Amino acid sequence: xxxxxxxxxxxxxxxxxxxxxxxxxxxxxxxxxxxxxxxxxxxxxxxxxxxxxxxxxxxxxxxxxxxxxxxxxxxxxxxxxxxxxxxxxxxxxxxxxxxxxxxxxxxxxxxxxxxxxxxxxxxxxxxxxxxxxxxxxxxxxxxxxxxxxxxxxxxxxxxxxxxxxxxxxxxxxxxxxxxxxxxxxxxxxxxxxxxxx
Amino acid sequence: xxxxxxxxxxxxxxxxxxxxxxxxxxxxxxxxxxxxxxxxxxxxxxxxxxxxxxxxxxxxxxxxxxxxxxxxxxxxxxxxxxxxxxxxxxxxxxxxxxxxxxxxxxxxxxxxxxxxxxxxxxxxxxxxxxxxxxxxxxxxxxxxxxxxxxxxxxxxxxxxxxxxxxxxxxxxxxxxxxxxxxxxxxxxxxxxxxxxxxxxxxxxxxxxxxxxxxxxxxxxxxxxxxxxxxxxxxxxxxxxxxxx
Numbered sequence: 001x002x003x004x005x006x007x008x009x010x011x012x013x014x015x016x017x018x019x020x021x022x023x024x025x026x027x028x029x030x031x032x033x034x035x036x037x038x039x040x041x042x043x044x045x046x047x048x049x050x051x052x053x054x055x056x057x058x059x060x061x062x063x064x065x066x067x068x069x070x071x072x073x074x075x076x077x078x079x080x081x082x083x084x085x086x087x088x089x090x091x092x093x094x095x096x097x098x099x100x101x102x103x104x105x106x107x108x109x110x111x112x113x114x115x116x117x118x119x120x121x122x123x124x125x126x127x128x129x130x131x132x133x134x135x136x137x138x139x140x141x142x143x144x145x146x147x148x149x150x151x152x153x154x155x156x157x158x159x160x161x162x163x164x165x166x167x168x169x170x171x172x173x174x175x176x177x178x179x180x181x182x183x184x185x186x187x188x189x190x191x192x193x194x195x196x197x
Numbered sequence: 198x199x200x201x202x203x204x205x206x207x208x209x210x211x212x213x214x215x216x217x218x219x220x221x222x223x224x225x226x227x228x229x230x231x232x233x234x235x236x237x238x239x240x241x242x243x244x245x246x247x248x249x250x251x252x253x254x255x256x257x258x259x260x261x262x263x264x265x266x267x268x269x270x271x272x273x274x275x276x277x278x279x280x281x282x283x284x285x286x287x288x289x290x291x292x293x294x295x296x297x298x299x300x301x302x303x304x305x306x307x308x309x310x311x312x313x314x315x316x317x318x319x320x321x322x323x324x325x326x327x328x329x330x331x332x333x334x335x336x337x338x339x340x341x342x343x344x345x346x347x348x349x350x351x352x353x354x355x356x357x358x359x360x361x362x363x364x365x366x367x368x369x370x371x372x373x374x375x376x377x378x379x380x381x382x383x384x385x386x387x388x389x390x391x392x393x394x395x396x397x398x399x400x401x402x403x404x405x406x407x408x409x410x411x412x413x414x415x416x417x418x419x420x421x422x423x424x425x426x427x428x429x430x431x432x433x434x435x436x437x438x439x440x441x
Binding site for chain 2: 050111114145179183187
C-alpha cells in the first residue's frame with residue numbers, strides 16, 4: 001500500500017506534490033475513487049482552481065460525503081484546506097463542513113496585494129505532531145486569495161494584513177493554507193511529519 | 198533558457214550561455230532563492246511552447262515555487278506545463294497577441310497561477326510593451342501602453358505582474374525605480390521587479406523606493422557576483438522582511 005493517496009480533484013498541478021513526496025522517499029498514488037480513498041493509509045486533499053469547481057468535482061466523484069467520514073489522517077493543502085470548512089465565499093459554495101466557520105476573501109490594501117503570494121513566518125503554533133521540529137521561525141510559501149478565520153481548530157495563525165488560519169486540525173483532519181511541497185526544508189518537515197501520523 | 202542551456206543577454210540581446218539548467222536550479226535552491234522563474238526565451242519567437250521535459254526535470258529537484266514561461270498560448274499548453282510540475286505560468290507575447298488568454302487561464306487555474314510578464318521600454322510617448330523579445334531580430338513594440346496594459350491584465354485576472362524593464366536589463370546599474378513606481382501605482386496584485394540588478398542596494402531600493410513585492414535577477418546570480426544568502430542577510434539588516 002502506498003504511503004499516501006492524493007485525491008485527483010481534477011485541477012492540474014499534482015506533479016509538484018508527487019515530486020515532494022518522492023524526494024522524501026514516500027510512495028503516492030493519485031485517485032478519485034471513493035473505495036480507494038477510504039482504503040488509503042493517508043489522504044491528501046490538494047486543490048488548485050476555485051472552491052466551487054473543486055466541490056463540484058468532489059460531488060461528481062462521489063467524494064463529498066465520503067471525505068467527512070474518513071478516519072485515517074487527511075491533509076488538506078491550500079484550497080484543499082479551505083474545502084474542509086463549512087462554506088467558501090469563492091463561488092458562495094457549501095464545502096465539506098468538517099470544520100465550522102466560513103472561508104472569506106482577503107481584503108487587498110495598497111501594502112497587501114491580493115492574491116497573497118509569498119513566504120510568511122508562523123510566529124506561534126500549538127504543539128502538534130504535524131508541526132514538530134520546525135524551529136523557532138519557520139517560513140512557508142503561501143499563494144491564495146481566500147482565507148479561513150482563526151478559530152477553535154486553528155493550530156497556527158499567520159498574519160498578512162489580517163490574521164487567518166495557516167494550520168488547522170480537527171481529529172484526523174489537518175489542513176495547511178501554505179504549500180508544503182514548495183516551502184523548502186520547513187515544508188518537507190511538515191510532509192515528513194504527516195507521513196508519521 | 199535556450200536550447201537546453203541557461204543564457205543571459207544584455208538589453209535582451211547577445212545572449213551568452215551561462216550554465217547548465219540542473220546545476221543552476223539546484224544551486225539556487227540550496228542558496229535560499231525564494232522562487233525560480235524559467236523562461237524559454239525562444240519559444241514564442243519560434244512558435245512553439247516551453248520544453249516540458251526540462252520543466253519536469255527541474256520541478257523534480259525544486260522545493261521552492263517554480264514559475265515557467267515560454268510560448269504558452271492555450272489552456273492546454275498551460276495545463277501541460279502545470280502537470281509537468283510548475284506552480285505558475287507566466288505569459289507575455291501570447292497575452293499581447295490574445296488578451297482573452299489571460300481570462301481563460303485565470304478562470305481555469307485561478308488568478309494565483311497566472312503571471313503576466315511585461316517587457317517594457319521607455320519611449321518619448323511613454324512606456325511601451327514589447328513582444329517576441331527573446332529573439333532580437335523579431336522583438337517589436339506591441340503598440341500597447343504599459344500602464345494601460347497593467348490595468349487591463351489585472352481586470353482580466355492576472356494574479357501577478359513581472360515588469361521587465363528592457364532599458365536596464367543586463368546592465369547591472371539598478372532597477373528602473375521610476376518606472377516601477379509608476380507601475381506600482383496602478384498595480385494591485387503582486388509586482389515583481391526585473392531588469393538591472395547589479396548590487397545588493399539595488400534590491401533594497403526596489404523594495405523600499407518602488408514598493409515591489411519581489412525582485413527578480415539573473416546575471417548577478419548566474420555569475421556569482423551576488424550570493425543569494427548574503428543578499429538576504431543584507432536585506433534583513435535593512436529592515437526588509439525576507440525568509441532567512
